[in-house]
Amino acid sequence: MSQEHNAYGYYPGCSLKATAHAYGDSTERVAEVLGLTLNEVADWNCCGATEYMSLSAIPAYSLIARNLSLAAAQGHQEMISPCSACYLNLRKANDSMAKYPALNEKVNRALGAGGLHYDPNSLHIRHLLDMMVEDVGYETIAEHVTKPLSGLKVACYYGCLIVRPRTDGYNPEYPMHLDRLMQTLGAKVVDFPLKTHCCGGHMTQISEETAFELIRRLLHNAADYGADMIVTVCPMCQLNLDAYQPQVNAMFGTNYEIPILFFTQLMGLAFGIPAREVGMGAEITSAAPALGKIGHEEMEPARPKRRDKKSLPMPQP
């Protein structure tokens, strides 16, 4: 990693300040250990998640573009987003403005009302995971591992928005970079065919039947392949799979207890950072039993193992 390349513009997004503070905390701690500087873009606003676009396109793009404009004005060339939804929105606004001059003109007219301007492509928008594996690299990461995650079986869950619609050369159906990263940390990676399937997105809010079925499929598949935990790169995925797990169990009569952690949390643990500092404990479905396996004693003692997967009842169609 070259010296001048370790400072980045940083767009945490709303989730990392609240529902996914564990992601934010662990990212900051891991960056510290790796000697990366993440400069938070001053006065950034919400990217609109998946909602704003359903109301009106120009305001939605303008909302996003304000962030692009601020970041560029604050002298950033690369902006890192840990949240897959923010990443997608920021990137899509940038790409669409570059590709469609009419859109670019309108969005810039709106920005102008706030005294701002943005030239498409003046920022390179990247996901935190991409930055970790490409810029930092597996080798450097391996060098920092002091407590390998040996014995831990993880299912790498990418979700939708980090690899789709189109991203920097990663396979949109079956990416492997998170898998490799987890292997670098010493974990065992299980095959997880649903690794890029949907977590339900905002459907948990508006149609539980739809969303919980999607969550059930993911939990079922991860359990099927013997994963101790699911590791994610997106606050929405984490929230849906973690916080709604009890309700999913209630709806389907299942009893999954699969912890859902952020990849940066596992990086932190492997780097030997104390568990609390990487936000452990914030999860609703406790990760303590799983982590007990790899000797993080400061966590609560392991609970009895869940029933084996064969006895999990299947829902009726």
Added chain:
Amino acid sequence: MMEDRIGVYVCHCGHNIAGTVDVEHVAEWAASLPGVAIARDYKFMCSSLGQELVEKDIQELGLTGVVVAACSPHMHEPTFRRACERAGLNRYLLEMANIREHASWVHQHDVESATEKAKSLISGAVRRVMELEPLEPFMVDINDATMVVGGGVAGINAALELANAGHPVYLVERDPSIGGHMAQFDKTFPTLDCSACILTPRMFDAGNHPNITLLSYSEVEQVDGYVGNFTVRVRQKARHVDTELCTGCGDCWEKCPAKVVDQEYEAGLGYRTAIYRPFPQAVPKYPVIDEESCIYYQKGTCKACEKFCPTGAIDFDQQDTEIVLNVGNIVLATGYDLFDPRRVPQYGYGRLANVFTSLEFERMLNAAGPTDGKVVLRDGITEPKSVAVVHCVGSRDENYNPYCSAVCCMAALKFGHLVKERTGADVTSFYIDIRTTAKNYEEFYHRLLKEEMEFIRGRVAEVTDAARMPGEEGKLIVQVEDTLIGKQRRIPVDMVILMAAMEPRNDATDVAHTFGIGCSEAGFFTEKHPKLDPVATMTDGVFIAGVCQGPKDIPDSVSQGAAAAARVLTLIGQGTIAIEPVRANIDEEHCSGCRICNNLCPYTAIEYLPDLEVSRVNPALCKGCGTCVAACPSQVITGQHFTFDSIMAQIEGVLYDTYNGNGYVSVEHEVPLATG
């Protein structure tokens, strides 16, 4: 200097030009251009009456040059050149102004713009034709030997047609045996003839024909020359088997301890030894040693094959040989590669054991294949009870190949029939459209409907082993929208066959470049005319046949092989051919001997004569690109037919209406649809 008397002929092309360009006005205007003796407009210039008009004017008015404002020169330049010649005007004193492809058809519904553009192009042509000089084409003899590259069914047939007509043929095949893809199949649609039964006799004939020299395990390295006189360098790879001694007995490969997966002939479904003959009917019958997998080449010991060979044919020291051939014509029949379905990860190929490619499945069906023709899962024993056939894998998809591969619908039906015949399993085809367009093909589809093959209209979204519902465990689940019902469905099956696209060979662009021909965007070789000259290319003397030109089935590949042979026979029959005198020419008197041109010529056609201290162009090697012409600082190289003066005049001509002419045109014109 003789006074210019130019005739200008503005073609209507029915409505094609006249519908957009005001041809009468253009002709009137052209008549007023300096040097123009006559201008006419006519409905169809290329018709015999149109050509007669030109001929009559040349003779009666003593024209010194002709401009035909019509279609592309690539369409009718030869037609009008012949007309000029018939009337006694040198054929190179003709110029075409392309007011169809370059004006009327691209500025449709905008008469004003199209008309202005036509005028500018005609003005350029008129100015240019005044600067042209009479030239004589070179006459060259046609060598009656032909090289056929690629020994698939298309190449074999081309070679046999030529050889049967009594002419020498070199059949160059890259693999150890000829046969191509057809040799891998068990049955061929729609008649279900046994592939080996119909192909093997042809292969044998090609291998034993007195007029055919078979160069197997060989590749073309370099091609020089031009129609009638190509010089080709071929590299024959070392087989490490002396074909003079080998009898094809097979003792060597029986004893060879090195077993590897056969990615070529068995499409990855079976094994072969390091010394191997791809299949029993291979032509030639001799084995080859694959150095990569041979223990002796990798580790230095073994030589079992040598020990057991009864004739002492094994030769570990054999080297590649270079062969130089002189041929008059070349037929390319290099076929296709199968699309690698790993590129469509949602179909699970390479990850899910019981997902197969169509070619793997062909090998499975083959009685001489790895499973002796039994239809079984990857475990080698279990017969599937249900099979899904997925259409359009890598075809009809902008992410991979936009074209339709033309044969896979029929091959899918063939698979349906054979699976049912051999296992009684349920077979479901997942299709977008069933394409069965040739003779007896639709009838075959109807037959499969009656044989109870299932058809679900919908392009498969994904194939997964992630069970979601009871009944799905342990199965492959094909998820699809049944578009005729409008609902998502999940069909559990035991086996999935992916009907992968036929793609251009991975080296197709390199091969095209070696032979000086073009490739389509997809990578298939470009024909001279898609309808009227489908087996010729833009390079005279180089022909194409079979799937290398575009996806097609065996009957069409065979027809093209024969058609290419017929085109070659026409040239051989003529004995000589006129070739374009578009060549460079150095005025040695004024050459400063700076030698700048020498290294620029891509064909090393320019030699330096040290005693005279000048450079000279060898016209037999020069191809007329003009690179040297543009580079000579003393401006003493003339590019015949594209001389400095003629191009400068044409520039002035097309800009006749700018401030050096009559003033700029001021019409507004149509904006075509902006992209995006």
Added chain:
Amino acid sequence: MAKRDYSLDNPAWGDRRPVIVGFLCNWCSYRAADLAGTSRMGYPATLRDIRIMCTGRLDPTFVIKALSEGADGVIVMGCHPGQCHYDVGNFKAMRRMALLRRTLAQLGVHPDRVQLAWASAAQGTLFTETILNMTNAIARLGPLEWRDTVADIAPSTPPLPDEAHEPEVIHG
């Protein structure tokens, strides 16, 4: 279809429109233009094309001639690098055009006015897009008016790029 008024791009056009001279190689781009025609793809009527056998034939004098005769831009189009019918003619053109554009820039001719582009015989769409983009670029730049804007400063024989600067061996 709407008519385009170029004075909206640049008022200096008044009621005239851009004129672009195109040098198209016989094997690829001329055929791409033919294909655009047979496929009835539209593009602005700003192009006036001249067929040459190869972009390697392109004499920089031709470009200067076209500009001084009143063209607002010149586009040279050939086969994609690596696919030249004559092997490497387009590489020669690339080198010459780079020099020429630099020389012209010194005379105040914006480099966008002199472009080099590729289109294979199969790329009718790319051809039309190229002409459209070139037209848009010229439209924004406004008329060249070589006689007024350049002829004053240009020596009577404009300095041509020196071919002697070409390296001895040219690799494809």
Added chain:
Amino acid sequence: MEEVQTRKPFFDRVMASTPGGNTLLGCLQCGTCGGSCPSGPDMDATPRKLFAMARANMEEDVLLSNAPWYCVSCYYCTVRCPQEIPITDLMYTFKRMAIESGHYNAESHADFSQSFCGYIEHYGRSFEFGLATRYHLTHHPLQMVRKTGLGFQMIQKGRLNTAPDRIHDMPQLTAILTEAKRIATEDEL
């Protein structure tokens, strides 16, 4: 009686309102989108069918469909579509058109988006707590009871802020969004 057509046909408007929307002309009706969609089983019409209906200018039927509201923006359809049609974006377009014309059935879905965006327009940041209380109290009071257990846990774990976070330069954002909304009404994209 004959009516004078004053608006562009529905299909044209759909394409014009979506960046890259004219690729919809190339839809093969292959069903890859409908087959890929995780919400497919819950939709009354698959995306493919919606496009066929749009092409037939069945404006009401398209806008009344629940399908766009079930779209979870997973982009599977978009990356798999053989014609590279931005299907997910078209789903957004349908949602927008439905809201604009007041033509939608699943009000609660649209309301969710509106509540969510209301907070953004107010504070510049999203506000889950407010959203959860406001949206769920209006639409799913019973669900709210179940959710309060979760909400309580979330607050305990520091994952739900009870007071909204806000940006500094709210006037600037308001100016931008006001102008953007004005531009949005002035013509179609």
